[in-house]
Amino acid sequence: MITGASEGIGAACAHALRERGARLALVARSEAKLRAVAGSDDLAVPADLTKAKDRERAVHNAISHFGHIDILINNAGAGLYAPSWQAPMDEVRRMYELNFFAPLEMIHLVVPGMRARREGMIVNVASIAGKVTLPWLTLYSASKYALGSLTDGLRMELRRDGIHTITVCPGYVSTAFQDHVLSGQPPEHVRRTKMFKITPERCARDIVKGMERRARTIVTPASGWAFVILERLFPNWIDRRLEDIYFRGLKTS
Numbered sequence: 001m002i003t004g005a006s007e008g009i010g011a012a013c014a015h016a017l018r019e020r021g022a023r024l025a026l027v028a029r030s031e032a033k034l035r036a037v038a039g040s041d042d043l044a045v046p047a048d049l050t051k052a053k054d055r056e057r058a059v060h061n062a063i064s065h066f067g068h069i070d071i072l073i074n075n076a077g078a079g080l081y082a083p084s085w086q087a088p089m090d091e092v093r094r095m096y097e098l099n100f101f102a103p104l105e106m107i108h109l110v111v112p113g114m115r116a117r118r119e120g121m122i123v124n125v126a127s128i129a130g131k132v133t134l135p136w137l138t139l140y141s142a143s144k145y146a147l148g149s150l151t152d153g154l155r156m157e158l159r160r161d162g163i164h165t166i167t168v169c170p171g172y173v174s175t176a177f178q179d180h181v182l183s184g185q186p187p188e189h190v191r192r193t194k195m196f197k198i199t200p201e202r203c204a205r206d207i208v209k210g211m212e213r214r215a216r217t218i219v220t221p222a223s224g225w226a227f228v229i230l231e232r233l234f235p236n237w238i239d240r241r242l243e244d245i246y247f248r249g250l251k252t253s
Contacts, residue, residue, distance in 0.1 A: 001025040001062050001069050003049055003106065004076030006033035008175035009125060012204035013073060018042070020208070025062035025069070028076070049076050049102040050094065059109040068117065069110045071211070074103035074147075075125040079177055081184030084138040091182045092139055099143040104150065111163065118162040123211060124151045125168045128224050132231045132238065135246040144169075148217075155216070168207055169219045169228075172197045 002017075004010040006028035014024055014037055024042040028034050031046035038044040043065045047054035062069055077099045080091055103124055114120025129137050130144030151167040158165065174197065203220050210218035219225050231238040 001027065001059070001071070001106075001110070002073045002075055003027045003058075003102075004125075006030050006037055008177070009170065009173060009200050009203050009207075010073075010075040011037045012200035013075065013207055014038075014042070016201075016204040016208045022071075023066055025058075025066065027058045049106070050097045052105065055102060055105050056109065059106065063113065068113050070114075070119070071121045071123065072106060072110045073123040073125065073207075074106055076102065077125065077143075079137060079140045079181040081136060081181055082139075084142075087139055088183065095139065095182055096143055096146075099140070100146050100150070103147060107154065111158065114163050115158070115161045120163045121211065121214075122151070122154060122163065122165045123168060123207065124148070124165070125170070125207075126151075128169050128171045128219065128227065130167070131169055131219070131224075131228045132242075135242055164214050166210060166215055167217045168210070169217065169224065170198070170203050171219075171221060171224045171227075173203050174199050 002010050002013055002024065005014050005024075005026035010026075010028065014026055018024060018039050024039070025045060026034055026038050026042055027045045027047050027049065029046065029048050031044070034044040034046060043062060045058045045061050047058045049055055049058070059069070078095055080087060080095045082088065082091070107122055110120070110122075124147050126144040126147045127140070129141040130148045133141040133145075148167045148169070151165045154163075155165040198221050206218055206220035206222075219228065
């Protein structure tokens with residue numbers, strides 16, 4: 001099961017996994033976009049994952065159709081560019097509902113079946129911003145940190161049940177992410193300077209390879225690890241560089 005499967009990373013993962021013979025349950029809000037992505041043997045489930053009933057229906061339909069769910073890829077998400085100290089709280093809650101609570105409830109819904117079979121995999125698509133906070137995406141970063149921490153905890157909770165969990169941390173992926181943000185826009189300099197930019201297809205290939213080797217964390221592109229390590233070793237220096245990028249962008253926006 002892949003959420004957010006109608007475009008971008010989710011659609012690319014669907015293509016990459018279909019090539020490997022996977023049977024797919026694809027979930028997204030747009031039925032028309034899902035139909036365009038889905039293959040003849042795939043199950044397309046239009047659903048708004050911010051709604052509990054839609055989450056339950058999506059999992060129920062997939063299990064009814066295929067018998068069980070082996071792998072859950074929690075990919076659906078949204079961004080929020082508003083400064084954290086003035087972001088509208090209703091939009092913050094909407095973002096957390098999609099970026100954290102929806103994946104958590106999807107996990108609640110699929111794990112019992114996985115535990116009963118003593119096998120399964122949960123792949124949570126976070127972000128490089130879930131490793132290094134980006135000041136133009138502070139609240140989004142916080143939501144992705146939370147998703148990564150959840151994934152790490154689940155790994156320890158569920159390993160003895162045969163369930164493996166993976167955190168995916170992409171850099172900048174060429175998708176419509178900026179078109180779907182809940183509020184605000186990135187500073188102009190940030191739009192022009194897209195660190196670790198890759199295509200959705202490249203991201204999907206890295207995800208699938210990581211699934212095959214049962215990775216713990218997938219940073220894609222792998223060069224993103226240098227950014228993460230620098231932040232761990234020289235946090236003040238990275239803070240100043242990101243702060244400079246943020247305020248330079250505000251001046252030119």
